[in-house]
Structure formats: C-alpha cells, structure tokens
Amino acid sequence: MGATGAVGREIIEVLHDRNFPMESLRLFASERSAGKTIETPSGAITIENADSADYSELDIAFFAISGGWSKANAKKATDAGCYVVDNSSAFRYDDEVPLVVPEINTDAIGDSKLIANPNCTTAIAAIPLYNLHREYGLKKVIISTYQATSGAGAAGMSELTEETMNYLDGKEVKNKVFAHPIAFNTIPHIDSFQDNDYTREEMKVVWETRKIFSEPDMAISCTCVRIPTMRVHGESIVIETEKAISPEDAKKLLGETEGIDLKDDIENNVYPMPLTATKKYDVEVGRIRQNLVFGDHGLEFFVCGDQILKGAALNAVQIAEKL
Amino acid sequence: MGATGAVGREIIEVLHDRNFPMESLRLFASERSAGKTIETPSGAITIENADSADYSELDIAFFAISGGWSKANAKKATDAGCYVVDNSSAFRYDDEVPLVVPEINTDAIGDSKLIANPNCTTAIAAIPLYNLHREYGLKKVIISTYQATSGAGAAGMSELTEETMNYLDGKEVKNKVFAHPIAFNTIPHIDSFQDNDYTREEMKVVWETRKIFSEPDMAISCTCVRIPTMRVHGESIVIETEKAISPEDAKKLLGETEGIDLKDDIENNVYPMPLTATKKYDVEVGRIRQNLVFGDHGLEFFVCGDQILKGAALNAVQIAEKL
Numbered sequence: 001m002g003a004t005g006a007v008g009r010e011i012i013e014v015l016h017d018r019n020f021p022m023e024s025l026r027l028f029a030s031e032r033s034a035g036k037t038i039e040t041p042s043g044a045i046t047i048e049n050a051d052s053a054d055y056s057e058l059d060i061a062f063f064a065i066s067g068g069w070s071k072a073n074a075k076k077a078t079d080a081g082c083y084v085v086d087n088s089s090a091f092r093y094d095d096e097v098p099l100v101v102p103e104i105n106t107d108a109i110g111d112s113k114l115i116a117n118p119n120c121t122t123a124i125a126a127i128p129l130y131n132l133h134r135e136y137g138l139k140k141v142i143i144s145t146y147q148a149t150s151g152a153g154a155a156g157m158s159e160l161t162e163e164t165m166n167y168l169d170g171k172e173v174k175n176k177v178f179a180h181p182i183a184f185n186t187i188p189h190i191d192s193f194q195d196n197d198y199t200r201e202e203m204k205v206v207w208e209t210r211k212i213f214s215e216p217d218m219a220i221s222c223t224c225v226r227i228p229t230m231r232v233h234g235e236s237i238v239i240e241t242e243k244a245i246s247p248e249d250a251k252k253l254l255g256e257t258e259g260i261d262l263k264d265d266i267e268n269n270v271y272p273m274p275l276t277a278t279k280k281y282d283v284e285v286g287r288i289r290q291n292l293v294f295g296d297h298g299l300e301f302f303v304c305g306d307q308i309l310k311g312a313a314l315n316a317v318q319i320a321e322k323l
Numbered sequence: 324m325g326a327t328g329a330v331g332r333e334i335i336e337v338l339h340d341r342n343f344p345m346e347s348l349r350l351f352a353s354e355r356s357a358g359k360t361i362e363t364p365s366g367a368i369t370i371e372n373a374d375s376a377d378y379s380e381l382d383i384a385f386f387a388i389s390g391g392w393s394k395a396n397a398k399k400a401t402d403a404g405c406y407v408v409d410n411s412s413a414f415r416y417d418d419e420v421p422l423v424v425p426e427i428n429t430d431a432i433g434d435s436k437l438i439a440n441p442n443c444t445t446a447i448a449a450i451p452l453y454n455l456h457r458e459y460g461l462k463k464v465i466i467s468t469y470q471a472t473s474g475a476g477a478a479g480m481s482e483l484t485e486e487t488m489n490y491l492d493g494k495e496v497k498n499k500v501f502a503h504p505i506a507f508n509t510i511p512h513i514d515s516f517q518d519n520d521y522t523r524e525e526m527k528v529v530w531e532t533r534k535i536f537s538e539p540d541m542a543i544s545c546t547c548v549r550i551p552t553m554r555v556h557g558e559s560i561v562i563e564t565e566k567a568i569s570p571e572d573a574k575k576l577l578g579e580t581e582g583i584d585l586k587d588d589i590e591n592n593v594y595p596m597p598l599t600a601t602k603k604y605d606v607e608v609g610r611i612r613q614n615l616v617f618g619d620h621g622l623e624f625f626v627c628g629d630q631i632l633k634g635a636a637l638n639a640v641q642i643a644e645k646l
Contacts, residue, residue, distance in 0.1 A: 140616050144467035144559035146509050146548065160507075164487060184552050185598045186469050188559070188610050188625045193589045197570065197612035206615060221615040221623060223559040225469065227550050229507050236467035236511070236546040236559075247520065266516045275508045287511050289520035292529060292544040293463045300544060302511045 001050045001073070002064035003027035004038070006154040007087055010313035011062050016041035018317060028053050030065070055080035060320050063087060064312075078113035083323050085115050085316045092116045092208060099211050102318040103259045104130045108212075115319050120311025121145055121201065121224065122208040125235050127259045127310070128285050128303060133213060135253055137242030140294075141220040143205060146227050146234035147190060148274065151307055152177050157230050164228070178226065187226040199224055232274035233307040240294040247288050250299055254285050259310070264288050272304035280306055281314050324373045324396070325387035326350035327361070329477045330410055333636035334385050339364035341640060351376050353388070378403035383643050386410060387635075401436035406646050408438050408639045415439045415531060422534050425641040426582045427453045431535075438642050443634025444468055444524065444547065445531040448558050450582045450633070451608050451626060456536060458576055460565030463617075464543040466528060469550050469557035470513060471597065474630055475500050480553050487551070501549060510549040522547055555597035556630040563617040570611050573622055577608050582633070587611050595627035603629055604637050 002008040008029070015022065025042050028050035037046045050065060055077040063070045067088040074091065077084045091097040091114060098108040099116045101123055109115055118126070125143060132138060149156035155177050163173045163183035173181040180187050191200035198206075198221075205222040209215075255262040261282035263272050272284035283305035291298030305311060325331040331352070338345065348365050351373035360369045373388060378400040386393045390411040397414065400407045414420040414437060421431035422439045424446055432438055441449070448466060455461060472479035478500045486496045486506035496504040503510050514523035521529075521544075528545040532538075578585040584605035586595050595607035606628035614621030628634060 142465055142561050142616055144546075146469070146550065161491065165491060168484065168488060179592045180596060180598060185596055186550065186552060186557050186627075187596060188557070188594050189589070189592065196615075197589060197610075198615070219616045221561065223467075223561075223610070223623060223625060225557070225559065225625075227469065227509065227552075229509060229551070234509050234511070234548070236548065238465050238544065238546075266512075266520060269502045269512065271511050273503060273508055273510060275503060287520070287546070292519075292521070293465055293542045300546060302546065302548075304509075 001028045001053070001061055001069070003047060004029045004033045005064055006150060006308060007064040007312045008062070010308045011064065011316060012040045012042070014309070014313045014317045018321070020317060020320065026058070055082040058082045060085065060323060062316050062320070074114055081113075083113050083115070083320070085117055085319045087117045087312055087316055089119065089204065092118065093211070099208060100319050101126045101212055101315060102322050103127055105212055105214070106322045109322065117312065117316045117319065118208045118212065119201070119204040120151060120307035121147065121222070121233055121235065122205050122212070123311045123315050124233055124283050124303060124305030124307060125205065125237060126209060126212055127257065127283050128254055128301070129209065129237070129239070130213060131253055131257045132239060132241065132245075132250065132299070136245045138218065138239055139242055140240040141209070141218065142238045143220070143222040144236045145222065145224045146229070146236075147224060148229040148231050148233055148307060149182060149226065150231050151190070151226070151233065160228055160230065182226060182228050184228060188223065190224045190226055229274045231279070231306055231308060232277045232304050233311065234272065234274065234302065234304045236302055238291050238293070238298065238300045240298050244296045245299055246296070247290050247299065251288050254288070259283060260285050262286065272302050274304055277304040277306055279309065281309055283310055324351045324376070324384055324392070326370060327352045327356045328387055329473060329631060330387040330635045331385070333631045334387065334639060335363050335365070337632070337636045337640045341644070343640060343643065349381070378405040381405045383408065383646060385639050385643070397437055404436070406436050406438070408440055408642050410440045410635055410639055412442065412527065415441065416534070422531060423642050424449045424535055424638060425645050426450055428535055428537070429645045432645065440635065440639045440642065441531045441535065442524070442527040443474060443630035444470065444545070444556055444558065445528050445535070446634045446638050447556055447606050447626060447628030447630060448528065448560060449532060449535055450580065450606050451577055451624070452532065452560070452562070453536060454576055454580045455562060455564065455568070455573065455622070459568045461541065461562055462565055463563040464532070464541065465561045466543070466545040467559045468545065468547045469552070469559075470547060471552040471554050471556055471630060472505060472549065473554050474513070474549070474556065483551055483553065505549060505551050507551060511546065513547045513549055552597050554602070554629055554631060555600045555627050556634065557595065557597065557625065557627045559625055561614050561616070561621065561623045563621050567619045568622055569619070570613050570622065574611050577611070582606060583608050585609065595625050597627055600627040600629055602632070604632055606633055
C-alpha cells in the first residue's frame with residue numbers, strides 16, 4: 001500500500017533482492033495511480049486502488065501511505081486475517097502494537113497481526129545501541145543527527161536537486177517541502193514541535209528506543225537536523241554505560257553484530273559516510289572512541305544508515321521474513 | 324599577512340566595516356602575490372612580500388598564512404614592538420600566549436605582544452557557553468558540529484561547488500581538498516587524527532575552551548563533521564550544569580549577551596541556520612530546551628556562527644580593538 005512512494009518502491013526492490021517467498025506480489029496506491037502498470041524486478045504489475053483492497057486475498061500487507069491512512073485501514077486488514085507491517089507512526093506508541101527491529105525484539109510480535117515499523121532515525125541507532133546496552137548497560141544516550149532530504153520522501157530529494165541548481169545558477173531558491181531552503185543550508189527542525197520544545201522527530205527517537213528496548217525510563221535525548229544530502233542519515237552518539245567500556249571491546253562487539261558494517265579504520269580515512277552507506281542494508285558504525293566526558297564509562301561514535309532501507313523498507317521486509 | 328586568503332580578505336572587510344582607526348592599511352602575502360594590486364573597501368592596495376616585512380613600521384599585524392609561517396615570524400614581529408594577532412593554531416596551547424575571545428577573557432592579554440585567535444568551532448560555541456558557565460557552572464559539555472567547507476578556505480568552497488555541478492551532471496566527482504567527495508556527503512573527519520582517536524579539530528575545541536575559560540579540567544567532548552554547506556558552522560550542544568537551569572532563564576541570559584543573536588521562536592520556524600547566520604557578526608543561538616538526560620540541570624541548544632567572521636576575522640579584529 002503506497003507502492004509508488006519512496007518507501008513503497010524500495011520495499012518492492014528489497015522483496016525481490018532478498019528472494020522473499022511470494023506467491024504473488026500485488027501493488028496498491030492511491031486512486032490517482034490505480035490502473036497504471038509499472039515495471040518491477042518481479043515483472044510488470046498494474047497498480048490497484050488501495051482504498052478498495054480485499055484483505056482476505058492477502059497474507060501480508062506493507063502500509064506505506066500515511067499515518068491517517070494506516071489508522072483508517074489497519075483494522076479492516078487484520079480483521080480479514082492479513083498481517084500488516086505499518087511504516088507510519090500511527091501505531092508505534094500504542095501499547096497493544098509491537099514496535100519491532102528484527103535484530104532486537106522479534107519476541108515482541110507474539111500473536112499480533114499488526115506490527116509497527118520504527119522511525120528511520122530510531123532504527124539506525126537501535127542496532128549498535130542495543131548490543132552495547134545488553135553488554136554494558138546504557139545509562140545515558142545523547143544523539144545529534146545529520147538527516148538526508150529523502151527522509152521527506154522523493155519530493156525532498158527533488159527539492160534539494162532543484163534548489164541546488166538554482167543556487168548555482170544564481171537564481172532564486174524556493175522551498176516547498178521543507179520549512180526553509182535546504183540547498184547549502186542546515187535546518188534544525190524535522191516534523192512538528194512538541195510541548196517540551198523538542199520536535200516530534202526527536203521525541204520519536206526517545207519514545208521508540210525506550211519501547212523497543214523495553215526500558216521505559218531510559219535517559220535519552222536527541223537533536224534532529226536536516227542537511228543537504230540525498231540518502232542516509234548520520235548520527236553522532238555519546239553514551240554513558242553502567243559497566244566500564246573500552247573502544248577495543250566495543251569495536252569487537254559491534255564488528256560481530258548482525259546488521260552492522262564496522263567502518264573504523266581512521267589511519268586509512270575509513271569511517272561511516274552517506275557516500276558509502278547509500279543503498280546498503282547494514283548500518284555503518286565507526287569513529288568509536290572513549291568519550292572524554294564520561295571517561296572509561298563512556299563511548300562516542302558515528303553511524304550512517306540508509307534510512308529508506310534499514311530505516312524503512314528493509315526493516316519492514318525483515319519483519320515480514322520473521323512472520 | 325595572508326591578505327589574499329579567505330580569512331585575510333575577510334579581515335580587510337571587517338576592519339573597514341567596523342571603522343577600525345587605521346593610519347594606513349598594508350597588505351602582505353606570499354612572494355607569488357607580491358606586487359599585485361587589489362581593490363579593497365579602503366582603496367586599491369599593492370600586496371607586499373610577507374617574508375620581508377619590516378615590523379618596526381607596523382603597530383598590529385594579523386597573521387593568517389599558516390601555523391608554520393606564524394612560528395617562523397612571530398618573534399621577529401613582537402621583538403620589533405609590533406602586536407601580533409595570530410589566526411593559526413601555532414601558539415594557542417602555549418601557556419605564555421593568551422588565547423582570547425574578546426567577549427570573555429580580554430584580561431588574559433596582559434602585556435603580551437602576541438595573542439592567539441581561537442579555532443572557529445571553539446569561538447562560536449564559547450560565547451553562549453561562557454555566559455551559561457558564569458551563571459550556572461558547566462559540569463559537562465557535549466558538542467556535535469555541522470561544519471562548512473569554507474573552514475578549509477576558499478578552496479573548500481570551490482571544491483564543493485565543482486563537485487556538486489559534476490554530481491548533478493552525472494559526471495565523476497573528484498576530491499582534492501577533503502579526504503572524500505563532500506557534495507551530498509558528510510565526512511566525520513576534520514584535521515588529523517590524534518592518539519586518542521579524536522581529530523585535532525575536536526581536541527582544539529576541548530583544549531581551547533578549557534584555556535579560554537581558565538577551567539583546565541572541564542569535562543567536554545566534541546564530534547566534528549564536515550557537511551556540504553558553504554559558510555557557517557552549526558553546533559548541537561548539550562550541557563549539564565551545577566545549578567538548576569530553566570530554558571526561560573537561559574533564553575533571557577543569552578538574549579542579553581553581547582555577540583549573540585537569539586533565534587528561538589519555533590512557532591514561526593525561527594532557529595539558527597547557515598542561511599541566516601552567513602556574513603553576520605553575531606552567533607545565532609536557538610532551539611533552547613531542557614535536556615531530557617540531565618533534567619533540570621541540563622540544557623540542549625543549537626548555534627550557528629559564520630566561522631570566517633566570529634570564528635576568525637571578526638574575533639581577530641575585536642582583539643585588535645581591545646589592544
């Protein structure tokens with residue numbers, strides 16, 4: 001559902017790439033797109049109208065339209081016996097709905113027919129953080145993000161491209177998708193502001209990490225910043241741990257963690273970057289060092305993850321694989 | 324000295340703009356540039372060879388060539404009775420040489436003829452941090468930066484422009500100034516790596532903030548990241564304070580601080596950005612909120628400062644004004 005959007009299109013690719021055992025793949029989108037035929041790695045498929053889907057014919061539905069649409073349609077699907085993997089934030093904070101990063105908490109699925117996919121920024125940080133938490137106990141987590149324009153969908157990337165061309169041509173730079181021009185700029189504002197003056201994007205990281213880790217009181221904060229990149233969110237992360245931690249041990253642990261590509265060879269200028277993490281399933285982790293503020297109970301590192309993949313499409317397909 | 328470089332050119336502008344009381348302005352650069360005449364707001368001036376300057380004819384010299392050049396020439400200048408404001412890192416960590424942000428520690432100058440100008444990233448964060456430190460006592464400071472390409476001089480900006488055009492034209496993107504292509508990328512690596520796996524740029528913030536604040540043991544850490552912007556460094560800052568602190572009181576304090584432009588009106592999407600901080604003397608501070616990790620003893624905020632101005636040329640001229 002939402003097969004023509006940035007995440008929908010990526011789900012189609014990932015299903016094919018990972019050889020997901022499909023009897024048939026059906027694509028749904030808004031009425032506007034219904035009837036059009038699109039080429040996919042699984043063959044040419046005609047888009048159907050998502051509003052009139054008969055869920056009794058479907059085993060698993062990926063929802064990637066909008067929160068409102070998910071809210072209006074999820075029950076219809078699950079009542080018909082169809083699993084729903086929802087990419088929106090509609091159900092993420094619902095105690096009845098599991099919020100799942102497959103490397104971490106598949107157990108949480110239980111017999112729920114509806115499973116929520118976390119926010120991209122959460123999913124990318126969760127992989128390294130969870131393993132550090134299990135071994136060393138996280139006391140404090142402080143995150144600052146470097147988020148790509150595709151976090152706002154395909155329109156975000158187009159806006160960056162267009163604005164950049166206009167800027168370089170000396171023409172006026174107009175914005176529509178973002179609150180301000182993003183070309184050669186940074187915007188410390190993603191999603192709406194909350195009562196505590198954090199943005200919703202920042203609070204998503206807080207709420208979702210606590211839920212996925214089953215640590216409702218975890219001390220965690222986040223500043224989310226949009227920067228002029230196309231794909232891949234970067235995150236600068238500082239942690240304080242219960243047990244003493246050394247960068248060497250952390251590198252060993254994270255290097256052996258499923259879903260992580262350790263990129264930590266500073267002598268050869270190897271560290272996580274959008275350039276290398278783009279279209280990669282694994283999250284890149286590097287610049288691992290002993291944090292100067294928390295000393296031998298602190299670690300500082302940088303991660304880069306393709307937020308359309310691990311932050312959305314890949315995580316959704318991984319959930320379906322577990323189902 | 325270094326009149327044709329990015330910082331040198333800006334010093335010329337700032338001297339004129341701030342009506343600095345000059346009997347004469349003389350411009351020096353490398354032998355290659357000597358003899359050329361350039362237009363300045365203070366008239367057309369012929370460049371002289373910096374290596375053969377007679378410092379007995381000069382009252383104040385701004386050094387903006389390189390650390391090596393400063394080391395080789397500073398004593399010659401001060402011995403001749405000329406003040407030197409050095410923009411390089413050559414003397415910043417020398418106990419005998421004052422490192423000055425004029426809003427903070429003019430007292431440190433004493434009768435020294437040689438004064439060091441801090442690193443851009445340090446200078447930008449120092450203004451808000453110092454005032455918070457004086458009122459609330461800083462216990463911990465955690466910084467992640469969003470640094471513009473002009474931090475690497477005019478060549479850095481040219482490289483970003485050229486790479487961006489090539490990227491958008493589908494051509495190969497080659498890098499020379501930075502360790503990797505910077506167009507639509509982020510590079511968590513500025514200056515050389517140190518033994519503790521922090522970069523020198525990150526440690527400059529640690530060393531220099533401690534020195535300027537006269538707090539040799541201050542708990543402070545930093546992750547420095549190059550992003551594809553032209554001018555202005557952004558910094559995401561989290562602090563823990565000795566005394567309880569409220570965002571309201573912090574906004575009042577910072578709003579009244581010399582050198583700060585408070586940009587904190589989230590209802591109207593007003594916060595610090597390179598777009599608005601470019602070519603501005605004041606450092607923009609905003610997104611001020613109670614940090615979720617340190618609670619009522621913690622604050623989180625975002626700053627943007629033109630690193631060629633407050634981070635270099637402006638700070639140097641402000642030091643000269645004090646002299």
